[in-house]
Amino acid sequence: AQSVTQLGSHVSVSEGALVLLRCNYSSSVPPYLFWYVQYPNQGLQLLLKYTSAATLVKGINGFEAEFKKSETSFHLTKPSAHMSDAAEYFCAVSYSGGGADGLTFGKGTHLIIQP
Amino acid sequence: EAQVTQNPRYLITVTGKKLTVTCSQNMNHEYMSWYRQDPGLGLRQIYYSMNVEVTDKGDVPEGYKVSRKEKRNFPLILESPSPNQTSLYFCASSLGQSFTEAFFGQGTRLTVV
Numbered sequence: 001a002q003s004v005t006q007l008g009s010h011v012s013v014s015e016g017a018l019v020l021l022r023c024n025y026s027s028s029v030p031p032y033l034f035w036y037v038q039y040p041n042q043g044l045q046l047l048l049k050y051t052s053a054a055t056l057v058k059g060i061n062g063f064e065a066e067f068k069k070s071e072t073s074f075h076l077t078k079p080s081a082h083m084s085d086a087a088e089y090f091c092a093v094s095y096s097g098g099g100a101d102g103l104t105f106g107k108g109t110h111l112i113i114q115p
Numbered sequence: 116e117a118q119v120t121q122n123p124r125y126l127i128t129v130t131g132k133k134l135t136v137t138c139s140q141n142m143n144h145e146y147m148s149w150y151r152q153d154p155g156l157g158l159r160q161i162y163y164s165m166n167v168e169v170t171d172k173g174d175v176p177e178g179y180k181v182s183r184k185e186k187r188n189f190p191l192i193l194e195s196p197s198p199n200q201t202s203l204y205f206c207a208s209s210l211g212q213s214f215t216e217a218f219f220g221q222g223t224r225l226t227v228v
Contacts, residue, residue, distance in 0.1 A: 009155060032213050043221045044205065051215050090157060094213040102148045102173075103207070103214045107157040 002027040002093050006106035014114045019063075019078040021109050023091030026072065033074040034092040034103070035065055044090070050074060061085070086113045117142050121206050121220035128196055128227055136191045136223050138206030146212050147189040148173070149181065152203040152222075161204075164189055165212065196227040 007022040025031055035047040048059025055067040065076045074091060091106040119140045128134055140147065145166045150158040150173075160173030162181040170181050178200055180192040189208075193200060206220040 006157075032215050044219045046217075049215060092158075094215070102146070102160060102163050102209075102212070103158075103217065104160070105150070105158040107155060 002031065002095055002104045004091050004093050004104055004106035006089075006091050006109050008109055009107065010110045010112060012112040012114060013081045015083055016080050019076070019081045019085065019111065021076040021089050021091075021111065023065075023074045023076065023106060024072050025074060025091075025093045027093055027095050029095045032094045033065075033067060034094075035059065035063070035074075035076050036090045036092060036105075038088040038090065038108075040087070047076070047089075081111075081113050083113050083115065086111055117218060119206055119208050119218045119220040121204070121223050123223060124221060125224050126226070128225070130197055130227055131195050134193050134196060134225075136193075136204060136206075136225070138189045138191065138220055139187050140189075140208040140218065141187065142208065142210070142218065143186060144208040144210050144218075145186065146209040146214065147183070148207045148209075148214070149179070149189070149191050150205045150207065151175065151200075152205065158205065161191070196225075198227050201225060201227050 003026045005024045033050040036044045037047050048057045050057050050067045058064045063078045089109045092103045094103050122137045147164045149161040152158045159175045164170045164183040204223045207217050209217045
C-alpha cells in the first residue's frame, strides 16, 4: 500500500526566507507524486506533480520539488516566501501500477509566513 | 468548462437524518472518488469508483454509501449521520486511475449536530 508522511504539521518562516516542506513516500511500485495547496476556506489547487519525467519539477507560484528515489522524498521548496503563500499544503501519491487506490494524501503542513 | 460540481456547499443537519451530497463531472471521466478532510488528518478516501456500477471502499467507508448509476454522477449518501461525520468533503474525478489529471469539486462543509 502507498503512504505519505509530511514532516511538521506547522512550519513558520519569515517573509523572504526559504520555504521547505518535507514529504516522504512509501510505494512498492514507481510513484506519481503531487503537491496541493489549500488557501483558507477554499478548495484544493494542484501546485505541481511528478509523473516520471524530469526529477526536478517546477510548479506554479515559484514552487518546485525534487523527486529523490534513493531518499523516497519529494520535498517542496520556494526560494523566497511571500505573505500570500500562507496556506495548507498537502503531499499526495498515486502509482502507475494499476489498482484502485487513487490518491493518498499526507496529513498536511500549515505554512505560516511571519512579516 | 471542465469541472466537478458538488452540492450543497454547506449543510447543517441533525443526527440520524439521511442526506445526500451530490457530485457531478462533465468530462466523461471513468474514475471518481470521495474524500473527507479533517484537521490534522489530511484527506482520507471514503469511496472510489472505477466506472459505472463499480465502486470500492477507501480508508474510511464506515457510515457512508455511494452509487454510480451514470458515469457523470457519484453521490455520497449518509444514511444516519452522526456528529463524527462533521467534516469537509471533496469529490474528485480523473480520466486515468492514477489521478494524474484530477479535478476536484469545491468541497461540501457538513456539520452534524
